[in-house]
Amino acid sequence: MTLYHFGNCLALVYVPYHMAYKFSGISEYASFSKCVYAGGLYIFTQLCKMLLLATFFPDSDNSHESGEYDVLLEILKATVDFADLFGLYFALNSIPGKGHAKILTAAVGWASAEVLVTRSVFLWVGARGSEFSWRYVRACAEANVSLLQTAGCATLVWLRARSDLPPRLAPLVLSLLLLAPYRSLLEDALAAALSLSPWPLLALRAVHAAVVALAALAAYAVLAQQIAV
């Protein structure tokens, strides 16, 4: 399509991140450099993950060609995503401030880096071309969902790291954290089972992210109330 279309897509990606940064109050903590730091950690984590994948896993291109879908291999690969949680943990640790500021700064920085690394080239090449596809608009909307998902994930990691986490919340937080790496795998499996088209799949992702985020928020609310008390 046109450059204008690219602008549209860019607005759909960039503005929510900008608003999350501006209106959540974290900008008042002057923590832009912390966001950048979290982003740097994200990139470092991805490099580590790639190293792991490249060392211990067979070449995935070959299995794509043969069309076989090795469930166990996919699960093992998703397990490597636990590294993301450690990365988030380090990001949270290195950010000073109150709980919610920590979480949001880490989440915005982390998710921004993810968008920059995974989607910018894709959009630059795709959305600017003369061929129109809903794919690009969808990818932009997906970036919004991933911000929500990262925020939920960061909250869970922060909660798990607290020593004063109420014991009755611990199983919930732990199970949600353990499920986090397999999130996209589960969503894809469900989509395949229900043979969903891409737009409903996106809605599914959004609903899933929202549910996880609300659960994390509830746990956070309980903890925050407990600390205050």
Added chain:
Amino acid sequence: MWLDQADGFAEIFKGYLPYYLLVVFPIFIIMSPVNPVAASHEFSVYRMQQYDLHNVPHGCRSSSFNLEGRSLSSWGTSRHCVVARLQDISVDQFVEIRNKAGALVLVLPKNITLLTDEEKEHIRLLEMAMMQQEINVPVYFANWSPEFEDIIADLQHSFITDDKSGTALEAMFNTVSSNGYQIVVSTSSPHKLESKPVTLHGKLFGRAGNTQTIVIAAHYDANSLVPELSTGADSNASGVAALLELARIFSRLYSVTSDRGGPSILFVLTSTGHSLNYFSTKKWLEEQLDSADATLLQDVSFIMCLDSISSGPLSMHVSKPPKPWTAAHSIKSRLRVPVVHKKINLADETLAWHHERFSIKRMTAFTVSSLQSHKDPSRSSILDTPSDASLNTLYTNIVELSRALASHIYNLTDENIQTHLYDEALSVDMESIKLWYNYLSSQPRAPHVVTTSQNGGVSAALERVLSKFVEVSVSVHATDRREPEHALYGPTRALLYVYSVKPAVFDLILTLAIVAYLTVLYFAMQVFPRFYEEYAKIVTGKAKVH
């Protein structure tokens, strides 16, 4: 830590981030190369023929375009490229498109052999209309493919039209839901092709002392609207297959001295036929007649041209009825076919039949053909495809021809001797006919292709097979420098890209949707603290204490 020191810098940075993007992006865009974007569809298409004959332009005169695709019913201006099935377009529609549209892409039927007679008749009429005069818009033909079928169906049911219809909401919905297609062919502009028509000839020498020569000639090119799809089975793969078979039979007969016939037989294959006014035949004749030892065509008893002999019983076309007691009359009576007499009309743009080239030079010549008239549209049709029925007819006709020739050469009249002879020596080999008939009708053989192919192509294949039977000489002809008899133009094929696009209004609507979404998001963030308070109350069962 340097990150803490950077905070002050980050403050300035952050405040200007959106404005700074406004500067950086244009620079990026100017700097980044124009990337060739992969289209979702890419098709091989064949351009309509373009040639000049005696400086009169024919065919399609342009090649590149980049236009919006429309169906037959929805196109309106010269900014549209009409995409249609060949069998759907009527002659009137074509004339309108020729005058007003920007380009035309025609998709051939899925299976030409399955067309009904009515459809075939329609396509022939259309072909004639298209050949009639030169066309200034690019015209391309594409083979049938499911993807192309989808695009045509999409265009036919598309809501994109120029006239305002329905409510604004309806129009808005249409722009979002419908697909537009941008159709692009970028290829070199039409240029003259380096064409080298050739003539192959080889002689079987008869008994010493007999100077008579029988000439058998056929042209091996095909003519139709689309050079790359001109596979002409009847015209004139059939004639060439027959000539090769006759060469095979008589070379075997002539190889034994005792069986050798009196007259010599000269086989001539020419590379340009009726579409270019038998140019190579003309040049070849001039060369042979002007050369110092004009022995090749010294004592010609008759010239038999083979043209389109697979569609039915044969006829003999002559410019002058054969007189009794001449060789031509003898072969006529032995062939037992009707004679069609047509005088040469030099005022016509092209000669009617191949033999007229020889008749002009006062030689006895005739054409053997299944067609009754030289104006038969099947001589220049893309529908001229091979079939088993035609192959069987061709076989029967070759048997007839070889019998007639043999009985003329050996001057036999007695039926019994003939039957015996045919069984023994004149066995027409179905396999070799089939091989050559199928090979030739699988190759594009328009003059644009056969006279320009770099490493021989069909010409080289024919030269090789003919040289098994006779010693072949190849004459290469060139057109006159100052007044070229004809000129062929390329490109004959190109790649067609189809991009699916949305109308320009679509982006505006998308912007509106995104703005609405962002506004909702903005208010959601504004009310989030209040939401959190209520939510915490529900979750913990108590009011949050700050």
